[in-house]
Amino acid sequence: SADELGALATAFNHMIRELGTLLEQQRAFVANASHELRTPLTNIKLRVEAVRSLGVEDLALSERYLSEVESEADRMARMAAALLDLAHLERRTAPRTLPPIDLTPVLHNAASLMSLRAERAGQVLQRQLLSVLPATAVDPEEIEEAVINLLDNSLKYTPVGGQVTLRSSVTSGQLLIQVQDTGPGIPAEDLPRIFDRFYRVDKVRSRRRGDATGLGSGAGLGLSITRMLVRQNGGDILVTSTPGALTTFTIVLPIAPVA
Ligand code: ADP
Secondary structure, eight states: OHHHHHHHHHHHHHHHHHHHHHHHHHHHHHHHHHHHHHHHHHHHHHHHHHHHHHTTSOHHHHHHHHHHHHHHHHHHHHHHHHHHHHHHHHHOOSOOOOOOBOOHHHHHHHHHHHHHHHHHTTOEEEEEOOSOOOOBOSOHHHHHHHHHHHHHHHHHHSOTTOEEEEEEEEETTEEEEEEEEOSSOOOTTTGGGTTSTTOOSOHHHHHTTSOTTOTTOOOSOHHHHHHHHHHTTTOEEEEEEOTTSOEEEEEEEEOOOOO
């Protein structure tokens, strides 16, 4: 009947629109990845040329260029590893059966790993961790990686004297892991996009960690990997931020039913 044909046509149109969106996302991803990999390559090429034309004239400057070449090469390697991580996580389809565990030691471990860096940077890394957490069926290494990524960002963006807090708590049927910092915060208009691949809030601000050419800046991949890791473990991640006050990332995980 015309009604059934009509329904079929609507379903087809819907499918075609979805495919179109998917293709567009893929296209944007490839374009972004190429662009992001080209920047360090250009930086490397310019410096190699400069060192070649300097010869032995200015050894100090040559030395500086060479160490910049090294750090840009490292950055490309990190980016390639991050892209592989993402591709690997996306391919995983089969649901896993993981034994329920208490994540408390995992959280302490993540905090210990990052505490020396916090100290060196003149920041305080505080733990507000419950001594026991209800069991949750997750891969401990993946949750640890997610927490480390969040701590890494908080330490990276929080200025000297700032405070970063790792907190655990329990609400109805859910376990919350929070990473909170007193850094510059994230403007409201950027919040919905910070988990997107290659998204950086303010390229100028992330560049300040390197120099005016963008040397050493992040690629904007960390949070998309973090969210993927959490979602692959049945959880989700939320963020709230008041610029100039507090930024809080919350990992929400389901508590395993009592056997
Ligand atoms: P990046 O490698 O640039 O840090 P991420 O995906 O980890 O990439 O983060 C995306 C962007 O979100 C960052 O460039 C930064 O602008 C912003 N951001 C992430 N965490 C924080 C934080 N704790 N405080 C302020 N801004 C943050």
